Amino acid sequence: MSAILDALLLGAGYNAALVALGAGLLGVAAGASGSFLFLRKRALISDAVAHATLPGVGLAFIVMVALGGDGRNLLGLLLGSALSAGAGLLLIEWIARRTRLPEDAAIGAVLGTFFGLGIVLLTVIQSLSAGRQAGLEGFLLGSTAGMLRADALVIAVGGTLAVALTWLMRRPMTLVAFDADYAAALGYDIRRIDLAMMALVMAVTVIGLKVVGLILIVAMLIIPAVTARFWTDRSGRLIWIAGGLGGVSGYLGAALSSAAPNMPTGPIIVLVAAGMFTLSLFLAPVRGVAAALLRRRRFQARVHRRQGLLALAHGEPIREPYTLRLLTRQGLIRPDGVATEAGRAQAARVLRDEHRWAKAREVHQDAGLSGRYDGLTPIEEVFTPDEIAEFDRRLGPPVIVGGAA
Amino acid sequence: MGAEFVQFSLTPILIGMFAAIACALPGNFLILRRQALIGDAISHVVLPGIVVAFLLTGTVAAIPMMIGAAAAAIVAVILIEAVRRLGRIEPGAAMGVVFTTLFAAGVLLLEQSDTSAVHLDVEHALMGNLESLIWLRATGWESLLDPAALAALPPELGRMAVVCALIVALTAIFWRWLKIATFDEGFAQALGIPAAGLGFGLVVTAAIAAVAAFDAVGSIIVIAMFICPPAAARLMTNRLEVQVLWSVAFAALSAVLGYVLAGYGPLWFGAANAVSAAGMIATVSGVILGLACLYAPHRARIGAAREDA
Incomplete structure (x- = not known):
């Protein structure tokens, strides 16, 4: 346990601390730039x-070895990966624009x-280095174990740069994400901004390769943005909430994995992010599942209360079990189904409300107002007191209502 | 083309072809329904499926693994749908959330459990082992008639052939329904075709193809074969019947050409070792798609031809 605490407080060694900070920065950059994509x-x-x-x-490995250098230089490898990722992006854009294939088919094809070509090159490298491990498999799933200090620095610096770039480009990218046509009308070059967005995503991907690997870096771009969407409807906040969530999952994940054995960094980071997503899916205040259920229950209770009280007012028997339970619990009827004093009072109120609404829909000119009748909204919320007084005058003097009393 | 070919290349080529065709057939409909990336998602969740199956049964036998992978694929499809509806999230993002999470869980389980004694690792899951599915008992073409040698065929060949035949049969049986529901879901419903069930069935069929192919050839081929041959075929014709035939032809061509290039190509350049056949098959399918994008007769969007000229 203390090992985990140590790691969380950056006490597990200089390299582990650097990796955790780097992963945190990477998470911020990935979350923020991913939210534009989302x-x-x-x-x-x-x-x-x-x-x-x-x-x-x-390819970068092969070229660097052919030039007589060390094939494992991280900067060189990252440069190579950025080049081929850029080529892939341009191909997707080209296929989607020039042929009739939809973008998702282009994405899948590229x-x-x-990936197939990459695997072919990896096997070529395996046979070139003849038994000596090139260590490139680490790029598939990421590996921070045995990471060199220089590599950790590359990640930390790269993460910082990516966060700064996101900050600089946030306005045009938000505009394009929401309303590309409007942005075009304002004179922005949509294609260039899209490409810049992709370049940012590419930069995050490339930096993240070493930490989480190429299969799971996708998760760092998508999950925080989707999670943040549960908590806000404002794009400005979405970006930084996503960045924050990404940063927390990157930092926590890297720290946790450095503290325990057999805990691969990439998957732990992704699972931390996924845990936050699941919590948000269920517990977020407005868009969450729990909030939706609660809203539904409240609505159901309102409908049943209203209909139950109307039945009381008309002296009709109530048979729906849920209505009976609800009215009993609110002290409006006795367990044998007979209305209490409070119940009769409420029933009279609801009936008066119905009569007023009926009159309002009959006489009021503004259909926008009288059309708001939905059998639930009290008339006081829609019409002014003097208008209601007018409805009452037209309704005539009150009549005695009562349940089964 | 003698005994050595039968021994070392015939079965991998056949398995690769069956796998490619089994994936390409449902791929046609997935692309037309704009669900192309579901194949990508399925091929990722296969890993957690086989890891869980291994943890439950303790063996690496093929049948439990395939059941585990198929179950994981179905769970993933249901989860994607649940996230999409409950969270009101667009399908692409919902897919991204679900398959990466399941894949991460699979990798973690794999690292945590003691699988050092058995051959079960991520790279194997990605690349498959097409090269190792050889027919050692064969002595030449005449072995095709020799029951003793036939009994020693790699079991993957039989499984893949059965799955491929099953998918061909399903496509043929549901052809009319699939065709109508793919192009006009509303019309299909009006005709009384269970369009929603058909859509789910299509995804499950894709999952079966992915799982069977994955067992033999790894998940790279699966992703590429779901998309590249049908996409290239889509650019060749405007008729679904013809498109499906083209996609089968492209899939088979990629498998044969890819295997031959991977196995013999490096030798032509003087290298001693073969390269990954699965990767090469995927690459060849991509090259075919690239050529189709450049030269296929129906490549342009309707009305876009003049604009391009």
């Missing part, structure tokens, strides 16, 4: 970008083909 409804394009990095990694 708003633009192109979340899965990140999946293709991520898979398309693999051939670049392989993803499968580039």
Whole structure:
């Protein structure tokens, strides 16, 4: 337990602390830039970008070895992966624009083909290095174990840069994400902004390769944005909530995985993010499942109360068990179904409300107001007191109502 | 083309072809229904499925693994639908959330459990082991008539052939329904076709194809074959019947050409070792799609041809 605490408080060694901070920064950048993708409804394009990095990694390794260098230089590998991811992106754009294939087919095709090519290159490298492990498999699932200090620095610096870029480009990207036509009318170059958005996603992907691997970096781009959507309806907040969630999952995940054995960094980060997503899905205040259920229950109770009271007012028997339970619990009827004093009073009120509404719909000119009758809204919420007084005058003097008394 | 070919190349090529065709057939409909990426999602969740199956049964036998993978695929499809409806999230993002989470859980389970004694790892799941599915007992073409040698065929061949035949049969049986429901779901419902059930059935069929193919050839082929051959076929014709035939032809061509290039290509360049056949098959299918994008007769959007010229 103390190992985990240590790791969380950055006490598990310089490298582990650097990796945790780097993963946190990466999470912020991924969450923030991913939210633009999500708003633009192109979340899965990140999946293709991520898979398309693999051939670049392989090619960069081969080129660096052929030039007589060390094939494992992280900066070189990342540069290669960025080039091939960029090629993949351009191909997707080209296929979707120039042929009649839909974008999702283009995404899938580029993803499968580039990934296949990458695997071919990995096997080429395996046979080139003849038994010596090139360590490129780490890019599939990420590995922070045995990460060099320089690598951790690359990730931390890259993460910071990506966050800064997101901050700089937030306005045009938000505009394009929400209303591309409007942005075009304002004179923005949509295609260029889209490409910039993709470049940002690509940068995050490339930086994240070493930490979470190319299969799971997609999760860091998508899950925080989707989670943040549960908590706000404002795009400005969405971006930074997503960034915050991503940062927390990156930091927590990296720290947890450094503290315990057999805890791969990438999957832990993703599972932390997924845990926050699940909590939000159920517990978020407005869009969450629990809130929706609660709203439904309240609505149901209102309908049953109103209909039950109307039945009391008309002296009709109530047979619906839920209505009976509800009215009994509120002390409006006795357990044998007879209205209490309070019940009769409420019933009279509801009946008066119905009569007033009926008169209002008959005489009032403004259909926008009288059309708000839904059998639930009290008339006082729609009409002014003097209007209601007018309805009452037309209704005539009160008549005695009562249940089965 | 002698005994050595029968021994080392015939069965992998056949398995690759069956796998490619089994994935390409449902892929046609998935692409037309704009669900192309469901194949991607399914192929990711296969990993947690087989890990859980392994943890429950303790063996790496094929049948429990396939049941586990199929169950995981169905769970994933249901979860995607649940997230989409409960959270009111667009399908692409819902898919992204579900399959990455399940994949992460699968990797974690794999790392935590003691699987060192058995051959079960992520790379195997990705790349498959097409090269190792050889027919050692064969002595030449005449072995095709030799019952003793036939009994030693790799079991993957039989399984893949059965699944491929099943999918061909299902496609043929439900052809009319699939065709109508794919192009006009409302009309299909008006005709009394259970369109929603058909859609789910299509996804389940895709999952079966993915799981069977994955067992033999790994998940790269699965992703590529769901999309590349049908997408290329889509650019060749405007008729669904013809498109399906083209997709089958492209899938078979990718499998044969990919395997041959992977197995013999490096030798032509003087290298000693073969490269990943699964990866090469996927690459070839992508190249075919690329050529189709450049030269296929029906590549352009309707009305876009003039704009491009």
